[in-house]
Amino acid sequence: MAKLEFNKDPNRKKSFKKVEETHISEPKKTFSTNTTLNNTPKPYNTTPKPYNTTPNPKIGRPRKNKTYSTIRIQRHTVNRINALQNTLNFDTQDDLIINMLDKLETVLDSEQKTMLNMYMKTYTAKEKRQNS
Numbered sequence: 001m002a003k004l005e006f007n008k009d010p011n012r013k014k015s016f017k018k019v020e021e022t023h024i025s026e027p028k029k030t031f032s033t034n035t036t037l038n039n040t041p042k043p044y045n046t047t048p049k050p051y052n053t054t055p056n057p058k059i060g061r062p063r064k065n066k067t068y069s070t071i072r073i074q075r076h077t078v079n080r081i082n083a084l085q086n087t088l089n090f091d092t093q094d095d096l097i098i099n100m101l102d103k104l105e106t107v108l109d110s111e112q113k114t115m116l117n118m119y120m121k122t123y124t125a126k127e128k129r130q131n132s
Contacts, residue, residue, distance in 0.1 A: 066094075 073081075081093055090096040108116060 081096065084090075085093055085096045088096065090099070105113070105116065
């Protein structure tokens with residue numbers, strides 16, 4: 001393979017371009033809290049609302065000294081539960097599920113009831129140990 005040589009012209013001079021000083025521009029408009037507060041529209045009803053010390057009881061989940069837990073179920077099942085809740089006029093999903101479980105427990109035979117009671121004792125003992 002042939003060896004390549006780079007021959008730099010010694011007569012060639014570097015020519016530098018002169019860089020002009022950058023002029024710092026001033027903003028056309030700046031943010032001011034005073035002008036923003038003055039330009040905000042005022043509400044139509046300027047009368048203050050009376051302060052209520054008792055919150056609306058229907059806002060949020062009802063607590064009633066209950067402890068809640070989360071179960072993972074599919075979206076389709078959630079939709080079925082909500083549809084049944086609305087159809088049967090239950091206040092909460094909890095009420096619907098309690099009613100359905102009570103009906104299921106009445107259908108169990110004696111062996112299944114024994115197993116159910118054993119599992120319930122196990123789970124309640126486990127919950128007491130975790131809370132203690």
